Amino acid sequence: xxxxxxxxxxxxxxxxYGPQGWWPAQTPFEVMxxxxxxxxxxxxxxxxxxxxxxxRIELTAxxxxxxxxxxxxxxxxxxxxFNIKARRLRTFCQGFLxxxxxxxxxxxxxxxxxxxLLDIPGVGPETADDILLYxxxxxxxxxxxxxxxxxxxxxxxxxxEGYETVRAAFETALGADVPLFNAYHALIxxxxxxxxxxxxxxxxxxxxxxxxxxxxx
DNA sequence: TACCAGGAGAAAA
DNA sequence: TTTTCTCATGGT
Numbered sequence: 415x416x417x418x419x420x421x422x423x424x425x426x427x428x429x430x431y432g433p434q435g436w437w438p439a440q441t442p443f444e445v446m447x448x449x450x451x452x453x454x455x456x457x458x459x460x461x462x463x464x465x466x467x468x469x470r471i472e473l474t475a476x477x478x479x480x481x482x483x484x485x486x487x488x489x490x491x492x493x494x495x496f497n498i499k500a501r502r503l504r505t506f507c508q509g510f511l512x513x514x515x516x517x518x519x520x521x522x523x524x525x526x527x528x529x530x531l532l533d534i535p536g537v538g539p540e541t542a543d544d545i546l547l548y549x550x551x552x553x554x555x556x557x558x559x560x561x562x563x564x565x566x567x568x569x570x571x572x573x574x575e576g577y578e579t580v581r582a583a584f585e586t587a588l589g590a591d592v593p594l595f596n597a598y599h600a601l602i603x604x605x606x607x608x609x610x611x612x613x614x615x616x617x618x619x620x621x622x623x624x625x626x627x628x629x630x631x
Numbered sequence: 632t633a634c635c636a637g638g639a640g641a642a643a644a
Numbered sequence: 645t646t647t648t649c650t651c652a653t654g655g656t
Contacts, residue, residue, distance in 0.1 A: 456635085457637065491653070493653070495650095496651090536638095536640085537639085559636090606637085
């Protein structure tokens with residue numbers, strides 16, 4: 415990843431869309447719950463599920479674990495995959511408490527915290543990195559499907575690289591910069607929603623004249 | 632009607 | 645080891 419072009423893409427997206435103010439949550443724990451619920455799911459549906467859940471219980475690991483799995487799944491119904499997500503959310507809460515809760519996890523260094531999160535069934539690389547960056551403010555770049563799609567179209571990625579390869583490429587190009595990582599990932603998602611989603615199978619939208627990112631090519 | 636969404640894990644090849 | 649399948653509601 416060419417560092418200069420990597421920064422140019424960010425500047426171009428920021429100029430096009432402005433600050434995104436991520437993550438849309440009130441507390442670090444809400445970030446974590448949202449990160450699990452948003453797996454392969456539109457955020458608007460996650461919001462519905464969070465509203466249903468917080469309408470029934472306090473949003474704490476203890477309260478979630480006190481709810482039986484069927485009741486939890488019912489609350490999560492609007493965000494899809496509700497049976498799987500109920501199980502994953504309960505498992506996550508167990509891992510959260512086993513790690514000493516917010517304070518215990520915050521005391522871990524970033525590699526240790528990442529390992530702990532990845533050891534929790536249902537937490538993959540992207541979910542772990544969402545949590546690291548947006549809940550714990552650690553300098554970890556979040557890679558998602560939009561990142562691959564946009565940067566492949568820009569010719570900055572092949573598109574078939576492994577998760578860790580892409581993450582390392584961004585972190586090397588940009589240096590450890592939490593506010594930048596926070597803003598950049600949010601802008602990529604915004605761009606994906608605004609442009610790529612309108613033409614999901616289009617391979618060239620980021621190269622077209624109407625695309626905000628076209629200026630970097 | 633068909634496709635996709637801020638993935639992850641199990642099963643099959 | 646790599647690819648394919650499953651999970652599921654809601655918006656476009």
